[in-house]
Amino acid sequence: NTVWDLFLAQPYRDSGCKVLDSWDIQGIKTAVHIIGTLNDPTDKDDGWSVEIAYPWKVLEECAYECPPQSGDQWRVNFSRVEWDTEITDGNYEKIKGNPEHNWVWSPQGLINMHYPEMWGFVQFSDKQAGSVKDQFIFNEKENIKWKLRRLYYKQRTYFMQNGEFADDLEALEWTDLIIDDYDPLQIYTTPTTFEAILKSKDGKTTISIFDNGLISVQKSEEVEK
Structure with a gap:
């Protein structure tokens, strides 16, 4: 029942990832239940279980709406x-x-x-x-998000091969990306970053993905993550 609090604001794969080993989850509760014995090869055990309770308070800094x-x-x-x-x-x-x-x-x-x-x-x-x-x-928007993540994977590969991000789909060899009810994808780049944006034809929804893999969904005044 030893707890290791590791906090990653983003995956290891993305630049700028900070590993916070000193993160201390205040109020966390943990328990281990063993049905059998521990480290005894002479018998047969039936199983084990682990329970963890996280306070909503410690999750709200990274959750859009918490609880x-x-x-x-x-x-x-x-x-x-x-x-x-x-x-x-x-x-x-x-x-x-x-x-x-x-x-x-x-x-x-x-x-x-x-x-x-x-x-x-x-x-x-x-x-x-x-x-x-x-x-x-x-949520049907997950299908759209998955297409944007495919774009993100292609952009990472392109950057590793060319030292820059592509500013159009043709360079990524993906010219058939069509999403119903959305305008054609727009890609904006800098020497080290990119943002790809989809806007719905009714102007009510904007979905973006960034070079760190983060997806943002903006609808009216709300922002989903």
Whole structure:
């Protein structure tokens, strides 16, 4: 039940990522429950569980609306690393040279937890847990966001190869990007940054992605992240 508070404002892959090992989650509660014994290879265990309770107060600095409202959705994932072991002189020992096994709550599609756009969705509800099954409502804007993230991946590859970001889709060899009800994509670049912008034809919604992978959805006076 040892807690390590690590705070990343953005993924390791993006420039400017700061690793805050000194982040201290005030009021966090954790517990570990073992159904069996610990580090005893002579018997058979049934399982274990971990519980973590985060105060909303410590999450609000990075959450758009905290605590979330009923129906709000967040991206979340959980990871557990498992190593191959063998028994030597009555003790478990990690087998050297074998790679780790990565267990996750929702499939990532790649061995890298630091892709938050690959995490699963959690939809919040104001109903008591177990009393009623709420219906998950998929936000159609996620399809648009995914296309913008594909653009972000292509831009990163282009920058690594050319030392600059592309200012049009032709340079990225992606000329068939068409999104219904939105005007053609606009790309703005500087020597080290880019911003790609989609504007709805009715002028009510603007969706942008930046060189650090952040997506912003602006609608009227509201901003979604």
